[in-house]
Amino acid sequence: MLRKLLHLLVLVFLPSYSYSESIVPYYGYTGNAITDQSLMWSMPSVIPGVGGLDIQNVIYSYRIQKETGDFTTVYVQNEFASGTGYIFRERDDWLPGSLSGTQINKAVPVGNLPSELWGNGSIVVEGPGSVYDANVVYTYKVTPCYNPQFDPNCPGYVVPVPDIYEIDLDSLYNVMNDENVELDRNTILDENEEVLDENEKKKVVEEEEAKRKYRLEKAMSVSDTTALFVEGMRIQNMNEMMNIAVMSQGYYTAQLAGGSYNETVVLADSKLPDGKSGLRNGFAQQLLHQQMVDSQYNLNEGE
Amino acid sequence: MLKVNKLSAVFLILVAGTTPALAQSETQINGVVQSRCIIQTDSSGTFGNPNAYTLTTSPQDGGEGAVIRVDVSLADAYYVNITAPSSFSSSPSLPDTVTWVGDTTVKTVSDATGMGTYESTKVELGMADRYDLTATGSTWFETVSTAVMGGSKAFPGGNYTALVIAECIAQ
Numbered sequence: 001m002l003r004k005l006l007h008l009l010v011l012v013f014l015p016s017y018s019y020s021e022s023i024v025p026y027y028g029y030t031g032n033a034i035t036d037q038s039l040m041w042s043m044p045s046v047i048p049g050v051g052g053l054d055i056q057n058v059i060y061s062y063r064i065q066k067e068t069g070d071f072t073t074v075y076v077q078n079e080f081a082s083g084t085g086y087i088f089r090e091r092d093d094w095l096p097g098s099l100s101g102t103q104i105n106k107a108v109p110v111g112n113l114p115s116e117l118w119g120n121g122s123i124v125v126e127g128p129g130s131v132y133d134a135n136v137v138y139t140y141k142v143t144p145c146y147n148p149q150f151d152p153n154c155p156g157y158v159v160p161v162p163d164i165y166e167i168d169l170d171s172l173y174n175v176m177n178d179e180n181v182e183l184d185r186n187t188i189l190d191e192n193e194e195v196l197d198e199n200e201k202k203k204v205v206e207e208e209e210a211k212r213k214y215r216l217e218k219a220m221s222v223s224d225t226t227a228l229f230v231e232g233m234r235i236q237n238m239n240e241m242m243n244i245a246v247m248s249q250g251y252y253t254a255q256l257a258g259g260s261y262n263e264t265v266v267l268a269d270s271k272l273p274d275g276k277s278g279l280r281n282g283f284a285q286q287l288l289h290q291q292m293v294d295s296q297y298n299l300n301e302g303e
Numbered sequence: 304m305l306k307v308n309k310l311s312a313v314f315l316i317l318v319a320g321t322t323p324a325l326a327q328s329e330t331q332i333n334g335v336v337q338s339r340c341i342i343q344t345d346s347s348g349t350f351g352n353p354n355a356y357t358l359t360t361s362p363q364d365g366g367e368g369a370v371i372r373v374d375v376s377l378a379d380a381y382y383v384n385i386t387a388p389s390s391f392s393s394s395p396s397l398p399d400t401v402t403w404v405g406d407t408t409v410k411t412v413s414d415a416t417g418m419g420t421y422e423s424t425k426v427e428l429g430m431a432d433r434y435d436l437t438a439t440g441s442t443w444f445e446t447v448s449t450a451v452m453g454g455s456k457a458f459p460g461g462n463y464t465a466l467v468i469a470e471c472i473a474q
Contacts, residue, residue, distance in 0.1 A: 064415070068423065074415070098419030103411040105443070 023151045025143045029059075033136040039123040043078070047115050047138060052146025054112035057139040058088055061105040066129030069096045073126040076136065079119030087117050094129070103133070112141060339377035340436070340471035345370035345443055348467070350450075355457035359449040368447040370410060371469050375436045378417070382472045386431040387448050388465035395461035399453035406447055407432040407467075413440035436471075444469075 028048070033041040047053060058076070066072045077089040090108050123134055148156035175181055350358040351365030360366035373383050387405020391397075409425075412418035417438025426433040436442070446467045452458055 061411070064419075092415035094415050094419050097423040098415065099409075099422050102409060102415075102419060102422065103443075104413065104415050105411045105441070106413050 023144045023153050025141055027056075027139065027141050029137055029139040031137070033121055033138070034123070034134050039131070039134060041121045041136070043081075043115070043118045043121060046121075047118070047140060048142075050142055051150070052143040053115040053140050054143070055110060055115060055118060055138050055140050056112055057107055057109050058090070058136065059107045059139065060090070060123075060134070060136040061103060062123065062131040062134040063101055063103045064094050064098065064129060065132055066094060066098075066100050066127075068099055070094075070128045071096055072129035074131055075124045075126070076121075077124065078121045081117050081119035087113060087119065100129075115140070338471060339375060340381040340383070340473075341374045342383075342469045342471060343372045343374070345372045348446070348448070350448075350463060350465075352458070356452040356455050357449065358458060358463060360447045361449070368445040369467050371444045371446070371467065372441055373436065373444065373469070373471070374441045375439055378439045379435075379437050380474055381436045382474060383434045383436055383442075383444075384431055384468075384470045384472060385434070385444055385446060386468040387446050388450075388467060389430050390465070391450070391463050392466045393462065393464045395459040395463075397452070397459065399456045402451045402453065403430070404449045404451075405430050407444050409434075409442060410445040411441075411443040413442070414438050418442055 030046050033046045035041070047055070058078075060076050062074070064072065064074070072094040074092040074094065075089055076092075077086045079085075080087040088108070088110055090106065092104055092106075094102075121136065123131060123136070125131060144150050145154035145156075148154045149158070149160070151157065152159075346367070346369065348360050348369030349365075349367040350360060352358055353361075353364035357364075358366075360368045362368075371385060375381055385407045387403070387407060389403045389405070390401070409418070409422040412421065418440065421434050421436075421442060424435065432444075434442075434444075448465060448467075450463075450465070
């Protein structure tokens with residue numbers, strides 16, 4: 001019952017059911033059904049594709065092309081879509097004496113014939129001659145409430161109730177009654193218990209470890225503080241000692257012994273001769289230089 | 304532009320008493336006849352002016368013929384007389400006489416079998432064409448007209464109007 005009410009509520013609030021449109025019949029007319037020289041046309045391409053459309057009039061015109069003495073018959077017609085024959089057929093006999101180029105303009109009431117009955121249309125000429133400047137127009141009336149379900153305001157409208165299937169709930173699969181699922185569920189629960197215990201133990205161990213690390217860090221932080229303090233004292237003492245040494249041994253307090261300091265080196269020879277080894281070495285260097293200079297001229301001569 | 308013949312009849316019956324002079328009266332019997340032939344102007348014509356001395360409804364010269372629609376609801380009861388103009392109903396003062404040419408033809412019919420031969424069976428009487436309306440329905444007649452000023456004199460500038468007369472005549 002609840003499901004039915006839910007369905008009804010859904011239907012009530014669906015956009016298509018809250019849509020409102022005029023249900024007043026309206027009238028219209030088509031364009032020229034003839035679009036080419038074939039003088040044939042398909043009705044679905046001419047009339048609007050709406051329900052409840054009735055054709056009321058066929059209005060056509062054309063000009064006859066014939067010799068004055070000819071007898072020509074022209075049919076403007078529509079096939080009967082639901083059977084054989086024609087639902088509309090208008091005959092024009094152009095007797096001998098009628099002149100070529102004469103136009104016919106005709107409006108033929110057909111009552112209200114549903115568009116579904118109208119098949120393909122055509123203009124057929126029997127006898128010598130032809131037609132040109134043809135124009136075929138249909139006037140129609142559309143009754144929106146042709147289908148009462150078109151609009152809730154239409155007479156005879158019935159609130160649609162969707163078909164709701166009766167479902168045997170016992171035949172439906174119930175996961176809670178599935179033994180396999182129950183077994184799996186128990187297994188999962190057991191596994192979960194084991195996992196919880198392990199997690200508890202891990203948690204205790206981790207807490208102990210964290211506490212131990214905390215104590216160690218505390219102890220180390222105390223020793224580090226002591227060491228830093230001692231080092232600071234040592235540096236301070238050293239600086240003080242260095243300052244004392246500088247302060248106590250200033251250069252301006254040194255004493256130099258007075259008196260004269262005589263030359264102690266004595267040259268025995270009065271003349272210092274040139275060294276022969278140096279002379280030879282000088283000649284050798286000169287000769288080598290001369291050879292190098294001359295070699296460039298020798299090369300030129302060889303060329 | 305059109306002249307519609309309205310038919311009406313008044314019948315007066317005089318009742319003469321059997322006794323002389325002493326007892327006598329007159330009683331009217333009135334009646335109205337509604338014509339079964341209706342004439343309407345479908346489109347007014349236009350004169351083109353291809354040269355100084357010519358006015359014409361020929362489309363090639365920028366003119367347009369006048370179209371008259373005749374609706375008949377009773378067959379073999381009427382003639383229609385359509386007369387092309389032979390003078391201007393209004394115009395400036397003209398320097399010379401004007402020569403007129405006009406013709407009426409069946410332009411459109413609503414019944415090929417009954418009206419298709421109207422054109423070939425019409426009777427022409429000068430500028431007037433007479434059609435025997437043998438079928439019910441609508442017939443459209445087109446009248447063309449040409450006016451040429453005598454002596455090749457120019458038409459004076461101004462507005463020119465000519466009338467086509469259509470009459471339904473009961474047989």
